[in-house]
Amino acid sequence: MDTWEQLKETQPRIVNLLVRTLEKDRLAHAYLFEGSKGTGKKKVALQLAKSYFCGERKATDPCMHCADCKRIEHGNHPDVHMIDPDGQSIKKHQVEHLQKEFSYRGMESAKKVYIVNHADLMTVGAANSILKFLEEPAAETLAILLTEQGSKVLPTIHSRSQHLTFAPLSREKFIENLIKNGNSSTISTLIASLTTSEDEATLLLEGDWIAQARTVVIQLVEEAYSRPSQVLFTLQEKWLPLFKERAQQETGLDMILLWMRDLMYTKVGKVDALTYVDQQSKLEQQALTSSQELLSRNMSAVLQAKRHLAANVNLQLLMEKLLLTIQEG
Numbered sequence: 629m630d631t632w633e634q635l636k637e638t639q640p641r642i643v644n645l646l647v648r649t650l651e652k653d654r655l656a657h658a659y660l661f662e663g664s665k666g667t668g669k670k671k672v673a674l675q676l677a678k679s680y681f682c683g684e685r686k687a688t689d690p691c692m693h694c695a696d697c698k699r700i701e702h703g704n705h706p707d708v709h710m711i712d713p714d715g716q717s718i719k720k721h722q723v724e725h726l727q728k729e730f731s732y733r734g735m736e737s738a739k740k741v742y743i744v745n746h747a748d749l750m751t752v753g754a755a756n757s758i759l760k761f762l763e764e765p766a767a768e769t770l771a772i773l774l775t776e777q778g779s780k781v782l783p784t785i786h787s788r789s790q791h792l793t794f795a796p797l798s799r800e801k802f803i804e805n806l807i808k809n810g811n812s813s814t815i816s817t818l819i820a821s822l823t824t825s826e827d828e829a830t831l832l833l834e835g836d837w838i839a840q841a842r843t844v845v846i847q848l849v850e851e852a853y854s855r856p857s858q859v860l861f862t863l864q865e866k867w868l869p870l871f872k873e874r875a876q877q878e879t880g881l882d883m884i885l886l887w888m889r890d891l892m893y894t895k896v897g898k899v900d901a902l903t904y905v906d907q908q909s910k911l912e913q914q915a916l917t918s919s920q921e922l923l924s925r926n927m928s929a930v931l932q933a934k935r936h937l938a939a940n941v942n943l944q945l946l947m948e949k950l951l952l953t954i955q956e957g
Contacts, residue, residue, distance in 0.1 A: 660791045665824065717754070718749050719753075723757040740768070818842055819832055859955070
């Protein structure tokens with residue numbers, strides 16, 4: 629359970645603004661929180677909901693002990709509504725259900741809070757429907773829309789909401805937090821290069837999959853550069869059995885891309901930004917035989933492989949083509 633002071637560590641500008649607004653009791657009726665994954669949009673939204681409802685808050689901090697705070701924390705407050713995409717989008721019927729809730733008085737007070745996750749995924753019908761609330765807000769009703777891509781949210785929604793942009797989470801801070809939680813520096817650095825989302829990091833850290841994946845990636849790229857006759861065997865025997873799910877395959881390609889980026893960093897002397905921090909000698913050897921132009925082409929090939937993976941291309945054929953491209957330079 630975070631406090632405003634703790635949230636300020638990652639989003640000082642946003643938190644200071646909201647705290648000042650709470651102090652003056654001048655909250656807007658609608659907010660659009662924009663920021664990449666892991667920047668704390670949902671945490672701040674829930675904290676704002678707690679401060680909004682808490683009848684025992686001290687200054688701007690919710691007490692965290694009253695029924696309102698506890699129920700919001702556990703996701704079962706009757707007057708705090710969360711909308712998530714239904715499949716690939718937020719549908720009109722979801723917003724219509726929300727609008728019906730608008731017309732009811734709060735279960736225990738007149739207050740209501742609505743949090744819309746991935747607001748950029750609203751269909752045109754859903755977005756136009758929610759404009760009714762934004763244009764004619766009910767008294768004591770607060771809407772918080774969360775998005776990673778503000779440019780995909782209707783301009784009319786932008787104009788009727790207070791738009792707050794969340795700063796990217798510091799990679800160094802994220803690594804520090806992962807190490808504090810008992811993870812090695814090598815795994816923590818890799819995770820922080822893949823994501824700065826705590827939820828995604830937790831999923832990646834389940835079991836020892838990420839450690840195994842890291843080992844296989846290092847072996848595969850090393851063989852692509854120095855033992856090309858062995859690489860297809862490693863692909864068949866180690867890569868394919870380990871990277872079974874689509875998300876794992878995408879992560880695997882991201883890890884290869886990070887290796888290529890490390891080679892580029894090594895080439896230009898930016899070794900303090902390496903992901904594979906314990907592999908500097910191998911990176912230096914490979915960088916000697918790779919031009920910046922070649923590395924740029926290889927990175928483009930990995931990105932192209934990711935696009936093909938999204939189009940359901942056969943994984944083995946995709947990986948064979950990618951490795952052949954890296955070998956041929």
